[in-house]
Amino acid sequence: MPNMNPKKTPIPEQEPNVRNKNFEEVSLGYTEAMAKEEAERCLHCKNQPCVSGCPVGVHIPDFIRHISEGDMEGAYQTIKLTNSLPAVCGRVCPQENQCEHNCVRGIKGEPVGIGRLERFAADWHIKNGKDEEFHAEHNGHKVAVIGAGPAGLTCAGDLAAKGYSVTVFEALHAAGGVLMYGIPQFRLPKEIVQKEIDALKQKGVEIKTDMVIGKVFSVDELFDMGYEAVFVGTGAGLPSFMNIPGESLVGVYSANEFLTRVNLMKAYKPEYDTPMIEPKRVAVVGGGNVAMDAARTSLRLGAEQVHIVYRRAEEQMPARREEVHHAKEEGVEFNLLCNPVAIHGDKDGKVESIECIRMELGEADASGRRKPVPVEGSNFKIPVDCVVMAIGNSPNPLIRTTTEGLEANQRGCIIVNEETMRTSREGVYAAGDAVSGAATVILAMGGGKDAARSIDRYIQSKQ
Amino acid sequence: MFSIIEKRKLNDSMTLMVVDAPYIAKKAKAGQFIILRVNEYGERIPLTIADYDREKGTVTIIYQIVGKTTILLDQLKVGDAILDFIGPLGKASELEGYHKAAVVGGGAGCAIAYPQAKALHQLGAKVDMIAGFRNKDIIILEDEMRAASDSLTVMTDDGSNGNQGFVTDALKKRIEEGADYDLVVAIGPLVMMRAVCNLTKEYGIKTIVSMNPIMIDGTGMCGGCRLTVGGKTKFACVDGPDFDGHEVDFDETIKRSRTYAEMEKKAAHDYKCHLMESVENA
Numbered sequence: 229m230p231n232m233n234p235k236k237t238p239i240p241e242q243e244p245n246v247r248n249k250n251f252e253e254v255s256l257g258y259t260e261a262m263a264k265e266e267a268e269r270c271l272h273c274k275n276q277p278c279v280s281g282c283p284v285g286v287h288i289p290d291f292i293r294h295i296s297e298g299d300m301e302g303a304y305q306t307i308k309l310t311n312s313l314p315a316v317c318g319r320v321c322p323q324e325n326q327c328e329h330n331c332v333r334g335i336k337g338e339p340v341g342i343g344r345l346e347r348f349a350a351d352w353h354i355k356n357g358k359d360e361e362f363h364a365e366h367n368g369h370k371v372a373v374i375g376a377g378p379a380g381l382t383c384a385g386d387l388a389a390k391g392y393s394v395t396v397f398e399a400l401h402a403a404g405g406v407l408m409y410g411i412p413q414f415r416l417p418k419e420i421v422q423k424e425i426d427a428l429k430q431k432g433v434e435i436k437t438d439m440v441i442g443k444v445f446s447v448d449e450l451f452d453m454g455y456e457a458v459f460v461g462t463g464a465g466l467p468s469f470m471n472i473p474g475e476s477l478v479g480v481y482s483a484n485e486f487l488t489r490v491n492l493m494k495a496y497k498p499e500y501d502t503p504m505i506e507p508k509r510v511a512v513v514g515g516g517n518v519a520m521d522a523a524r525t526s527l528r529l530g531a532e533q534v535h536i537v538y539r540r541a542e543e544q545m546p547a548r549r550e551e552v553h554h555a556k557e558e559g560v561e562f563n564l565l566c567n568p569v570a571i572h573g574d575k576d577g578k579v580e581s582i583e584c585i586r587m588e589l590g591e592a593d594a595s596g597r598r599k600p601v602p603v604e605g606s607n608f609k610i611p612v613d614c615v616v617m618a619i620g621n622s623p624n625p626l627i628r629t630t631t632e633g634l635e636a637n638q639r640g641c642i643i644v645n646e647e648t649m650r651t652s653r654e655g656v657y658a659a660g661d662a663v664s665g666a667a668t669v670i671l672a673m674g675g676g677k678d679a680a681r682s683i684d685r686y687i688q689s690k691q
Numbered sequence: 692m693f694s695i696i697e698k699r700k701l702n703d704s705m706t707l708m709v710v711d712a713p714y715i716a717k718k719a720k721a722g723q724f725i726i727l728r729v730n731e732y733g734e735r736i737p738l739t740i741a742d743y744d745r746e747k748g749t750v751t752i753i754y755q756i757v758g759k760t761t762i763l764l765d766q767l768k769v770g771d772a773i774l775d776f777i778g779p780l781g782k783a784s785e786l787e788g789y790h791k792a793a794v795v796g797g798g799a800g801c802a803i804a805y806p807q808a809k810a811l812h813q814l815g816a817k818v819d820m821i822a823g824f825r826n827k828d829i830i831i832l833e834d835e836m837r838a839a840s841d842s843l844t845v846m847t848d849d850g851s852n853g854n855q856g857f858v859t860d861a862l863k864k865r866i867e868e869g870a871d872y873d874l875v876v877a878i879g880p881l882v883m884m885r886a887v888c889n890l891t892k893e894y895g896i897k898t899i900v901s902m903n904p905i906m907i908d909g910t911g912m913c914g915g916c917r918l919t920v921g922g923k924t925k926f927a928c929v930d931g932p933d934f935d936g937h938e939v940d941f942d943e944t945i946k947r948s949r950t951y952a953e954m955e956k957k958a959a960h961d962y963k964c965h966l967m968e969s970v971e972n973a
């Protein structure tokens with residue numbers, strides 16, 4: 229008999245008032261007993277609606293069956309068949325829009341905790357499992373991958389497994405992309421990301437950090453160096469600003485800078501040299517995962533008051549539900565239907581307040597979302613000493629402006645054939661945020677996989 | 692890892708280092724910079740490429756010891772290695788097509804200014820170099836600057852080299868005397884660059900400045916290096932570091948440059964105390 233409890237088996241978490249002062253992971257994960265209990269909630273539906281909601285088609289009921297049978301390694305291996313980063317996806321996938329969105333248990337109650345179970349299996353493997361030493365035989369072909377984010381790493385891993393010798397070129401001093409510099413430690417421990425990267429190196433993937441492609445080598449020079457195909461997985465790292473007065477004041481950050489200082493440069497650890505202001509009152513502008521991460525990071529840096537300022541309503545926030553819930557529990561204040569119009573500073577040019585205008589929802593726009601319109605004369609100020617802009621990122625122009633014949637759309641996203649991920653240049657493939665604009669880890673990985681398949685086909689067809 | 696091939700002290704607070712970095716040496720151009728990280732715990736700091744040797748595969752940097760990272764860097768010896776060395780970053784200076792230029796350097800800025808003088812000179816422009824220092828004891832790169840230009844004027848704030856005054860005094864004098872500059876390049880402290888720009892604006896002479904805001908990634912990812920140029924937001928690491936000096940909002944940049952001043956002072960102070968203690972305990 230399946231477990232008919234309408235609610236997910238609760239997952240242990242650090243207490244909100246404890247965790248908002250440390251950088252340890254918020255969620256502590258299921259025990260084996262909890263995982264089995266939750267696995268029992270799965271009805272093993274014949275048509276597997278959940279699977280079609282997963283961008284990489286994880287064999288969900290299969291892996292869940294392994295868990296309920298107590299075969300944790302089997303569960304991990306099942307996930308791993310289609311998903312190369314289960315420990316990461318179990319933690320950061322927006323499950324409520326994907327696999328869990330389609331789960332039949334969600335009709336009358338809460339869906340099966342697919343993400344939590346995926347995370348459990350992956351963590352079990354990290355602790356108890358063994359990775360088999362596996363070296364594919366070299367097939368004598370070289371491929372270059374630009375960018376060591378989830379798209380690039382997935383593409384590199386799949387190609388290495390097929391026998392290609394793959395070199396990943398990464399601009400920063402560490403691999404991992406947003407997983408390293410953007411998503412905070414308390415949501416995705418960097419040790420887990422590092423383990424995945426080490427596993428790739430084990431497979432023979434070479435990762436060269438400190439390499440800004442477009443500056444040190446162009447894409448064309450990579451071909452001259454003997455790489456037969458190039459994969460572009462450079463993400464969407466260019467931060468947007470609002471272009472309102474006061475954005476250059478001291479204490480105004482892009483979310484990228486704010487999070488990079490803390491995550492990549494570890495400003496919160498005393499042994500690191502990275503300077504960081506210690507804000508007392510912070511306003512974070514935006515309603516996505518990036519905004520939630522910046523807000524919750526501010527609390528952990530010691531801020532007493534943290535405000536989210538978002539111009540639409542809560543239902544329209546693009547952030548994962550769980551993150552919004554966690555942020556509220558930790559004490560972040562939500563100023564919804566508010567839009568900043570200016571940031572004010574003192575005589576030294578330091579932020580003093582953010583001025584906002586209230587919004588109301590008007591007619592639905594082309595995307596079906598009701599468009600917020602300002603309420604005349606409703607301006608008010610929130611006193612703050614720090615403002616973080618988390619209103620979006622677009623692809624960095626460096627690769628496209630240094631590669632002749634590489635076509636991009638108006639938003640700067642590289643144009644590809646959606647099936648093959650091939651760009652307008654022969655032998656050049658692209659996927660992830662560089663193609664879609666800021667999206668999700670799992671979509672970037674899915675794209676990286678598709679590209680690896682096409683690159684293999686392309687190189688083999690040249691023989 | 693990037694090995695240090697040569698190290699030379701220029702004065703009490705400035706050092707020249709030649710670093711083995713063949714890929715960067717191959718691509719480097721005047722006006723570009725690198726970002727380095729000395730060790731795992733270190734900050735990423737930008738330094739201008741002062742020179743390069745494509746054949747030997749080396750890049751020369753000249754740094755002023757001002758805070759913790761540059762103190763740490765200065766403790767490395769020939770044969771040691773720098774952990775991360777990333778470049779060449781930024782746009783190369785656009786120096787083609789000028790006939791007569793004045794290159795103005797202030798203090799440590801001379802290290803960045805003299806490669807530009809050299810590049811202008813090689814492109815066929817007549818180059819007057821004007822360098823300013825607080826006093827004669829800290830004058831650096833005099834031979835290099837002389838070799839890179841048609842004339843060199845060195846000014847000191849206190850007159851200790853017999854030539855008292857600011858670089859702007861010397862520049863104004865030359866312009867008044869009829870030096871028909873079609874370009875002025877000014878590199879040094881922000882207040883100096885602002886003063887030069889105010890002067891050249893009066894005479895309508897195009898002026899290029901090299902901006903050095905705080906940077907992290909150097910690739911356009913963090914936006915920390917942003918400044919306002921001609922009313923628009925620019926990222927110095929990818930749109931610069933050279934900009935039209937008459938368009939730069941210096942007042943805003945000067946304020947932003949002080950963001951971490953107190954923390955930096957403390958980090959350097961603590962670190963120096965720590966060094967002193969270890970010397971005393973040794």
Ligand SMILES: Cc1cc2nc3c(=O)[nH]c(=O)nc-3n(C[C@H](O)[C@H](O)[C@H](O)COP(=O)(O)OP(=O)(O)OC[C@H]3O[C@@H](n4cnc5c(N)ncnc54)[C@H](O)[C@@H]3O)c2cc1C
Binds near residue numbers: 377
């Ligand atoms: C703060 C934050 C929180 C997020 N939270 C979530 C979440 O909870 N769930 C979720 O699914 N998604 C989340 N996302 C989105 C997700 O992280 C991205 O969609 C995903 O990382 C995109 O992967 P990618 O491989 O395309 O690019 P990235 O992860 O951006 O990696 C690109 C890599 O390429 C490198 N690079 C760029 N240019 C060059 C160059 N010229 N030469 C060499 N290397 C270069 C970059 O340094 C970087 O390492 C979040 C994003 C952010 C910023």
Ligand SMILES: Cc1cc2nc3c(=O)[nH]c(=O)nc-3n(C[C@H](O)[C@H](O)[C@H](O)COP(=O)(O)OP(=O)(O)OC[C@H]3O[C@@H](n4cnc5c(N)ncnc54)[C@H](O)[C@@H]3O)c2cc1C
Binds near residue numbers: 738756932
């Ligand atoms: C494009 C560019 C080229 C530069 N070229 C040279 C050069 O050729 N020679 C040279 O001596 N200096 C150069 N600088 C300045 C140099 O980067 C700083 O002196 C250095 O970062 C100081 O680090 P610190 O830890 O020793 O000192 P800190 O105590 O950290 O800082 C001292 C001063 O350096 C500035 N600074 C600190 N961190 C950074 C950072 N990450 N990026 C930029 N500035 C920072 C601070 O505003 C402060 O005024 C350049 C800066 C830029 C942006």
Ligand code: SF4
Binds near residue numbers: 311346
């Ligand atoms: S990869 Fe993401 S979407 Fe797919 S099953 Fe796992 S958590 Fe769900």
Ligand code: SF4
Binds near residue numbers: 277279332333340
């Ligand atoms: S839809 Fe839900 S209940 Fe059905 S198989 Fe998938 S996870 Fe199990």
Ligand code: FES
Binds near residue numbers: 912
């Ligand atoms: S240094 Fe980060 S954008 Fe320029």
